[in-house]
Amino acid sequence: MTQNKYLSLTLILIITFVAPVIGGYATSVYKEPWYSQIILPSFNPPSWVFAPVWSSLYIMMSLAIWKVWINTLDSKLLKIYFIHIVFNSTWTVVFFGFHQIGLALLNLIIILVFIIILMKEYFNKDKISFYLMIPYFLWSSYAFVLNGTIFFLN
Secondary structure (H helix, E strand, O other): OHHHHHHHHHHHHHHHOHHHHHHHHHHHHHOOOHHHHOOOOOOOOOHHHHHHHHHHHHHHHHHHHHHHHHHHOOHHHHHHHHHHHHHHHHHHHHHHHOOOHHHHHHHHHHHHHHHHHHHHHHHHHOHHHHHHHHHHHHHHHHHHHHHHHHHHHO
16 A cells, blocks of 8 residues: 555656646747846746745645545546646746747636635645645745736736
8 A cells, every 4th residue: 555655646746747847848948038028027036936936836736636645536636636737837838938928827817726626625635735735826826916917017
């Protein structure tokens, strides 16, 4: 049982971390010179902040779904989580790859809806999983405000 438990954690982490790999590629190839030429708000964080923040968030998100999964084997919730990861990775491609600020904003709304759905389910199934999602919800809400401000400035 223990081996299967940690195998499932490993698989969840691998699948979750596909999102930043896709995002990192899109960012490295398509971000510049476009990003340097748009108007950014004063509260835009420096670029070095994103890697440690997102790495921490992806680990917490993975642990949250994993804790629920090993206790409930709720495959519907696992599917919702992975669909949410698709939207998470899509944001970077839409924003940095296609330079579609408004579409990226809509994508963030979808991500926030998924986060709320997941948190609601986690609250009823595993409180620690719920708490692990709070930083992700807060960061994504900040990203929504940031993305929205960039949209209106440009």
